[in-house]
Amino acid sequence: MATYNPKSLLPEEFINDAEIRATIAYAEENKRNVELIDSLLQKARPQKTETGVTCSGLTHREASVLLACDIPEKIEEIYRIAEEIKLAFYGNRIVMFAPLYLSNYCVNGCVYCPYHLKNKHIARRKLTQDEVRAEVIALQDMGHKRLAIEAGEHPVENPIEYILECIKTIYSVNHKNGAIRRVNVNIAATTVENYRKLKEAGIGTYILFQETYHKESYLQLHPTGPKHDYDYHTTAMDRAMEGGIDDVGLGVLFGLELYKYEFAGLLMHAEHLEAVHGVGPHTISVPRIKRADDIDPNVFDNSIPDDIFEKIIACIRLAVPYTGMIISTRETEEVRRRALNRGISQISGASRTSVGGYTEEERPHDSEQFDVSDQRTLDEVVRWLMECGHIPSFCTACYREGRTGDRFMSLCKTGQILNCCHPNALMTLTEFLVDYASEETKAIGFKLIEEELKKIPNEKARAIAMQNVEDIKNSNRRDFRF
Numbered sequence: 001m002a003t004y005n006p007k008s009l010l011p012e013e014f015i016n017d018a019e020i021r022a023t024i025a026y027a028e029e030n031k032r033n034v035e036l037i038d039s040l041l042q043k044a045r046p047q048k049t050e051t052g053v054t055c056s057g058l059t060h061r062e063a064s065v066l067l068a069c070d071i072p073e074k075i076e077e078i079y080r081i082a083e084e085i086k087l088a089f090y091g092n093r094i095v096m097f098a099p100l101y102l103s104n105y106c107v108n109g110c111v112y113c114p115y116h117l118k119n120k121h122i123a124r125r126k127l128t129q130d131e132v133r134a135e136v137i138a139l140q141d142m143g144h145k146r147l148a149i150e151a152g153e154h155p156v157e158n159p160i161e162y163i164l165e166c167i168k169t170i171y172s173v174n175h176k177n178g179a180i181r182r183v184n185v186n187i188a189a190t191t192v193e194n195y196r197k198l199k200e201a202g203i204g205t206y207i208l209f210q211e212t213y214h215k216e217s218y219l220q221l222h223p224t225g226p227k228h229d230y231d232y233h234t235t236a237m238d239r240a241m242e243g244g245i246d247d248v249g250l251g252v253l254f255g256l257e258l259y260k261y262e263f264a265g266l267l268m269h270a271e272h273l274e275a276v277h278g279v280g281p282h283t284i285s286v287p288r289i290k291r292a293d294d295i296d297p298n299v300f301d302n303s304i305p306d307d308i309f310e311k312i313i314a315c316i317r318l319a320v321p322y323t324g325m326i327i328s329t330r331e332t333e334e335v336r337r338r339a340l341n342r343g344i345s346q347i348s349g350a351s352r353t354s355v356g357g358y359t360e361e362e363r364p365h366d367s368e369q370f371d372v373s374d375q376r377t378l379d380e381v382v383r384w385l386m387e388c389g390h391i392p393s394f395c396t397a398c399y400r401e402g403r404t405g406d407r408f409m410s411l412c413k414t415g416q417i418l419n420c421c422h423p424n425a426l427m428t429l430t431e432f433l434v435d436y437a438s439e440e441t442k443a444i445g446f447k448l449i450e451e452e453l454k455k456i457p458n459e460k461a462r463a464i465a466m467q468n469v470e471d472i473k474n475s476n477r478r479d480f481r482f
């Protein structure tokens with residue numbers, strides 16, 4: 001029987017079933033062990049250092065104990081620490097992005113996705129380069145600067161050359177003051193050679209959801225197509241990193257399997273990346289299964305209620321403090337509001353989850369990959385974030401300055417966030433307000449920016465940021481960054 005080894009490249013060793021089961025049992029035994037829980041909370045708390053703030057994180061076993069804990073005051077404590085970590089490393093900024101669906105042709109048989117091969121009535125579509133351009137213009141006109149491109153797996157319709165061509169097109173479009181400055185990519189597991197090509201094309205994060213870490217369930221949920229190969233899928237991030245991609249994004253589709261299993265598996269995957277490649281995941285996404293064309297989420301009996309969902313987010317925040325966390329428009333405004341205080345650092349806004357959706361007058365319902373719960377415009381989401389005390393950020397500076405992988409982590413760890421991310425957030429928010437916002441959003445935003453600029457500790461950085469904000473307001477000069 002395989003034994004647990006985070007340094008191994010064999011999936012049965014780094015996502016080790018016996019270790020996950022032992023972890024769940026250990027967590028159950030200790031879920032009311034107050035002494036242990038207090039020591040874990042203490043370990044997870046951010047600590048001040050001479051150069052900034054540091055956090056030690058938690059192992060999958062430790063975090064699983066906190067996830068299992070059902071003592072109300074300890075859960076409140078978990079939430080408080082999650083918020084402290086969030087503020088220490090991300091401040092009150094929330095990075096904005098949008099998905100862009102390129103093609104829904106797919107040869108896989110994923111039973112939870114309407115784009116599966118056997119769905120014969122859903123309209124299949126693949127964007128031409130002109131259509132990509134039109135979608136990008138529509139996204140730029142909303143104010144988006146960061147995209148996550150999505151495509152089904154289809155060697156004939158969506159080969160790597162097609163994806164690369166689309167990336168090139170996206171980066172080439174500059175409509176008015178618009179620009180897409182970071183393209184993250186969510187495509188099927190592929191070869192080291194293809195990951196290298198994606199890296200050369202200038203992608204940001206490579207995102208691939210594991211869907212479920214439970215191998216047996218995985219095989220049943222992916223009955224046909226190349227994605228059926230659990231081992232190939234589970235080792236995709238190792239190949240991506242071998243191909244030179246530093247920033248990878250993990251995620252599971254909550255609702256497919258028991259959440260405690262997925263939670264432990266997800267953190268073990270993060271530990272594996274750290275152990276083998278010296279850098280953990282750049283982001284973790286927390287999608288929950290949703291209704292779509294021929295998909296009824298009620299047939300999956302592991303769906304999780306909102307309070308557990310919130311606890312999962314907070315416990316991930318404690319376990320991997322330096323990893324960004326993403327929530328999409330699958331969730332309602334209310335769930336997103338609560339999640340933002342538990343550790344989420346990135347959200348999508350005004351998403352259309354169908355191919356060609358941004359150029360349609362109405363949001364298409366019959367060809368979406370999933371039903372969008374938060375249907376507000378980007379202007380509304382930005383205003384709402386500010387009203388809730390957050391700073392919407394369209395910053396993409398790190399990736400463009402080459403601060404990826406461990407270089408990004410060191411920015412986080414040396415406490416330079418207030419001198420770097422904060423002004424970048426304020427400058428990119430100014431761009432949004434000047435170029436795309438409604439009068440109401442502008443009024444709230446400019447007031448907020450004025451106040452927040454004063455909080456930049458370094459005098460020189462503060463003066464430069466103030467000058468840049470004025471320049472953006474009074475000219476067409478854009479794209480200032482630290």
Ligand code: SF4
Nearest residue numbers: 106108110113116152
């Ligand atoms: S989840 Fe992805 S791979 Fe699976 S059917 Fe949908 S588009 Fe295809």
Ligand code: SF4
Nearest residue numbers: 395396397398421424
């Ligand atoms: S400076 Fe880097 S870490 Fe900070 S918000 Fe921008 S991209 Fe993110």
